[in-house]
Structures are given as structure tokens and as C-alpha cells.
Amino acid sequence: MYLRLRTILCGLLWTAPILAQVTSEDLPSCALDCFETAPPSNASSPSCSLDPNKDFEETFSPCFYSACSVHDALTALNVTSIICDRPVRDITWAIRGFVLASTTIASGVIGLRVLYKTRGLAGGIGWDDYTIVIGVVVTMVAAIGQFLAAWYGMGRDQWKVPTEDITKVYKCFFIAAVGYKLGNAATRVSLLCFYLRIFGKGSAQNTVMACIVLTIIIGITFALADALQCQPVWSFWEGWDGELSGHCGSLSAISWAHSIFNIVLDVATLGIAFWMVHKLHMRWKRKAAVIAMFLLGSAITLVSFLRLQALPQLSNTRNRTWNLAPVSYWSAIEMFAGMVCACLPALRKLGDTMCGSGRSGTRTATNGYERQASDQRPSKVRTTDPTLTFSENDDLEANPATRDRNVDTEMGVLTERKDDVSITTETHQAPWDATKGNS
Template identity: 35%
Template sequence: MPVTWAQSSSSSDAAAFLAALPSCALPCLVTAIGNSNCSATDTACQCADTQLNEEVALCVGASCTLKESLTTKNLTETNCHAPIRDKSRDYSITAVTLGSVAGLFLILRVVHKFFVLKSALGMDDWFVIVVIISGIPSTVMSVHGLAANGLGKDIWTVPFDQITKFVMYFYIMEILYFAQVAILKLSILFFYLRIFPAQGIRRLLWGTVALNSVFGLAFVFVAIFQCSPIQFYWERWDLEHEGTCYSINAMAWANAGMSIMIDIWMLALPIWQIKSLKLNWKKKVGVGMMFSVGTFVTVVSILRLQSLVHFANSLNPTWDQLDIANWSTVEINVGIICACMPSLRLILVKLFPRVMGTTHDRTARSQYYYGQNSKVRRRSRSFGQMRIASRVSSDGVGKVQTPGIVYSKSYAVEYGDNDEASLVPMKDLDLEAKGGPTVRATSDDIVQGKAWADR
């Protein structure tokens, strides 16, 4: 920890500074000044001399306690007029903003399902509600626990009792984070189970549910009991308490790595299913928007993993752990937004039907064929949503110049607003998996068959 010597505006300030220094630091300062080119009264030179500062830092670290070292650092930084770093307000704004947006998305999801669709909440809804419920105290602790007790500041500027509170709140937030990540994944997995009917994909999804549940429970348990006694987690920073802890860095890396692998697997499963479907471009945009947000969550997890490099070994944790706290907040709240994307799409379809509506081919086809000396006849039949009409014409009445089947198409817009499962027509996949006929038989084939039947 680098230490700088004081730059005082008067001899009285210098005397006050020397009087405030811990007794263990004063000999280190005298020795370092004697080995430098600075005089005892040239405080500007002493503040600018990097080698002098490093020598004092090594000596203070070896001769003083951690609290005495922090006191020395604070006094010298203050007297050398070093800039005071403070990003606690930025972090608070990020936490409150993202938490509010995620909460708004969930409210829209629940209100739309209850009052518009008039349907019961599914397992995917309940799991994301649990994440929000746990996210409310997380947001409160982010502002009044972490930021209020030093997050985003240099540790030597934070009072000792606040450092202890900061580490304690960080411990609680770590446990909540592990639980929220696992529960959020369960919400998305149960959504997949609702829209994917094929047995093969459902077995993979249930296996992923089991793996994710074990993964979440294991890390929550380890996080709670990573130190013995438990309070040693937030007491050990001052090096004055006794206890043992697991490797916190190893646990954080293992959790992040496992979470990223499950994320990638969960992105691959729906893509594998959807790629075989022929979707209108508007529906592809809706599906792509949901899964692109899911990709962003995975990217955020990777960025958070990078910020864990100095997680447990930092000498300035209140400052160095700001990135971890920021990325964790972004990851959870963007994950909630991602889980609510299907419901948001349904709301947008109702508000902007021409832009967000999906188009289905409801075709009306007419067939014409003729034979020698035949009478004019017209038949109209209904097949599902398609209406088939055929006509035989003789000379002079509706004569058709081109032999064979002639058809015309008309299109109508249908809005898939029954529930989120209408995002993609997954029933086709179920029929194909069983080897049976699918509902995607082309209307050309149907029309041709009816025409021959009428003949």
C-alpha cells in the first residue's frame, strides 16, 4: 500500500500531521527521508518522490497493524491533497434504476396475465417473482448497506466500523446473488418447458432443471458456511480475529464458470428447436429480441468473471469490488428483464398490431378445370381455416384459357396473444418428433387433392 508524505502549508500543519501519525510510522518516515534527496521541510518533494513513498509503505506495512497503516495512508493522502475518489453515488443510481426497471417489467407481466389473459400464474412466473422479492432487499442493501459503508471509495477514507459493516453486507449480498442466479435460470427453464412439447427436449430441460437446482443449493450452502465462525467473514479484514475460511476466490470463480456454462447450454436448447421452424420475419424479430437479451446476460456474466481476478486478495476492497457489485447488479436485473420479454412482446402486439403482429397464411384458393361438354358447377368446401372453391366451365361460360389448377392467395393478420407460448408454434415439433403428420402440410397439396376429389 503506497504511502505519501505530507505537504503542509505551514509549520503548524506539519506539526499537527506528525502528532497524528501512529508512533510505528514515524521512524519509517524519518529513515525514508534520510535516504532521499528531499529535505525534512520540503513536503512537496516528499509527496512527489515515488521511491520515498514506496520505502515508507514497506516499512509501515511491516511495523504497524493494518488499522495503523490505513490511518497513516489517510493522513498522508489528505495532507498531500490527493484527489478523493468516490463512486458510491453512481453505484446507487445504477442499482435503483435497474431494480426499478426490472420491477416494472414484472408488474407488466403479472398484470397482463391476470387482467388481460385472465390466466393463472405458471411456475416460470412464480420463480421470477421470487427473484424480485429477494431483489428488493438487495437493492436496499446496495444503497444503504454497501454504498453507505464505503463501496466505491478508497478503504483508507472509510471509518473502521463502516468497513466491518461493508464486508458484512457484501457477505449477505453474495448469498442472495447465488440464490437469485439459480432461481432466475429456473424461471427461464420452466418457460421452455411450457412452450416445448416434444419429449426429447423436455427430458433435456428437466435434466437442466435438476442440475441448476443442485448447483444453486450447493453454492448457497457453501457461501453461508465458507468461514468458521461465520462472523469471521466480516471480522477478518483487520487481521485481529481468528478463524478459517475456504478459498473465496476459488468459490467465486467456480460459481461464475458453472453459471456461464449453464447459460450457454440454455441458449443452445431453444435455438436447436427454433431453427427448424418457418417463421414470419416479424416473429423472428420477437424471438431474436428475447434470446439476444439472453446472450447479453451471458456476456455480462463473462465480464463479471473477469472482475473476480483480485476479488479476495485486494488491499483496497471497498474500491476494487465496485466492478463486481456493478456487474452482479446488471446481471440479475437484465436477467429478470430477459425472462419477462415474451410477456412484453404480447403487450406490444396489442399496442402496435401492425408492427408487432404475426402473419399467418390463411389462404383462399380457387381451382378451375374443364372438360368437353361439361356443365358449369361450383362447389365450396371448408378445410380448417381454408375455404376451397372449384369450378368446371364449358365453352362460352367462364372459359379458362390455361388448363390445370390456378389459385390465388389472400392473407390475414392473426395476433398470437393467448399467452407467451404463442411466441413460436412449437406444436409442429411435437408432431415431427413422433413421426406423424404435421399441421404444416401445404395448402397447395390440400387444394390439389380436393380438386381431384371433385372431379
């Protein structure tokens, strides 16, 4: 820590005299004609006066970039900003801090989920858990890319970033962009696999499976689109100055298309959940509890909409180290918030267990007596309605009681089920208590 602080102080002391000595003579010759009068000599020079409807970049960048090479244009912008005493914009610290905080929270939540379910609780380990672990691994790679991109200068104006660091920013952002597409898809697949666990077979199964396949295809397709948008691939991070022969597709167009597909899939995923909850045979309070759980997941759709406002900035390639920052942190919010929301049902069960509010079974009512049903239920249960006789492998559309029980097991919605199927097998017969009398 001491050595790093000393390095920073020495760097500031070394650069201070240089900044103080910057004059208009340091401007590249190609940039001199971009000033209506003489080049600026200080902050009060007429050339430093900005159009009220334009900022510093909009005032000087078009001419500098058209008259000079990219390197000379950045030099001209940097010198002009120093002479005109323009404020230095820097949000790199905020990006790094946010990525660290969100990564820590999401990792902790998923760690608790996996630890809880490896003990055989909340239905045990399933495909939804495997896919969320894959998602967090891929997302961690994306988070590392975002953190390093901010470390090298993403979140600062490009003319304030050393040229060798600009290349590193683009390379790290490239990794983060591909990881974002794959991590986002893995999180949604995890949630859809969770639907299969609680809703099981029936008319919803094919719909959920179709969404899973579509999510995987879209995730891989857009990840490849990001990875292969430039030919050769390395021109994404090395071709920013125009000196490398190669060509790139539109990063903005790819981002817009992926965001639209993403929002459509989010809405479809929520629609499936609400549709299936509506068909559950349970009291309205229990339905409301389940719907509230899924509504928390709709926050991801809101974040996806908010992320759209940052996408237009991607079309500005002159100052991408600054313009990539909003897209980066909105993507981070979407990735990690999605993982936390996908873990909410397991966290609900974990909270019930830790607080001692979990119950070993569900409450039922038969012949006026309330009793506690045992967790050790037979694989086949006979009910008062012979059409509702079911086993673990029966179709849930014909046997809603199994589906309701899955919701209890996976989501922790443990309230009385007086309007649900009444079990009348001798195995669960409640003993008569003479002290209660006939009630």
C-alpha cells in the same frame, strides 16, 4: 431534507480543522520506518514521490501492513494520503444511483409482466412467472445489501472509511453476495420453465429439466459456499482486522468458480433455445424473429464475461471497500438485465396488445383463400395430413404444429403461416365470397 443537509455541513465544518492539522506526528510509530527518508511534511516532500509504475496504495500499503496492525496501517495510509494531498476516490454515489435505477426498471418490467399474465394473456400464469417473482424478491434483498454497503463506504478507499463502517460494509456485501447467487439461479430457472411452456414435450424436455436441476443445485451450492466460507460465519464481517479468531476461505476462488459455471449454463440455455427454434416448422422470417428475441438474452452472457475482469481485485484484501465496488455493480447489471431479458417475450405480447397490433389468431391459407382462424380452437384438430392429428397433450416432436402455436401464444410471433399445417375442419371452413371470384 433540511436537517440532513445541515448535518452534512456541520460535519464538514467539524472535520475541516482536523484535516488541516494532520502532520507526520499523527503517524503511528510502526509506520515511520516505511519511509526512505523522513516522514512527509507536505505534498512536495520526497517521501510523497511515487514510483511511476505504482499508485499510492502499492507504494505504501505493503510496508504499513507488514509493520503495523490493520488499524494502525489504515491510520498511516489515511494520514499519509492527507499530507501528500492524494485525491479522494469515491464512487459510492454512482453505485447507489445505479442500484436504485436498475431496481426500479426491473421491478416495473416484472410488475407489467405479472399484471398482463394474471389477465389470462400470453398463456396465463405459469411456473416461469412464479420463479421470476421469487427471483425478484431475492434480488431485491441483494440490491438492498449493495445499496447499504455503498452507503457505509463501499466504493471508497478503506483508509477513508471509519472502522465501524467497514464492518457494516462487509456485512451488507455478505447479504448481497448470497442474494446474487440465489437470484441469478431463480432468473435462469424462470427462463428454462418458459422453454418448457413453448417447446413442451419431446426430446428437449429432458434436457431442459436437467438444466433446471443443475441450475438449482449450483445456485444453492454457491450461496451456501458464500454463507459458510468463514468459521464462525460472522468473522466474514468482523474478522477483517485480524483480531477475531477464525478463518475464511477464498472469496476470489468462490467467485471465479461460480462465474465459470454461470457462463457455461448461460451458453447451454441459449443453445437449447437455438436448437429448438431450428426444429420449428415455420418460415425463416418467423424463425429469425424468435432467434432475435433469444439473442437479446445473450447480453447476459456478455455481462458475465465483463464481470470476470473485476474478480482479480477480490484477491487484494488490503483495500476491499474499494475493490468490492466493481464486482458489486457488475453483479447488479447481471441480475437486473437478466430479469428484463427473461420478460422480453411477455413484453412483446404486451406491446402488441397496447399498440393494437395483436391478432386474435394466426393467418392460414387453404385452397387459395386467406382467412382468420378463430382463437376458440377445438381441443383436437383434423388436418390434411392424418399423421399431424394432435391434441393439447400430444408429443410436440410428432406434432410440430402445436409447438409452433405455443411459440405464437407465448412470444407474439404473429406472421402468416402459409407453409404450416392447413386446417380443413368444417369448424374453420371459410365462407365462399362471390365478390372475390376464383383467385
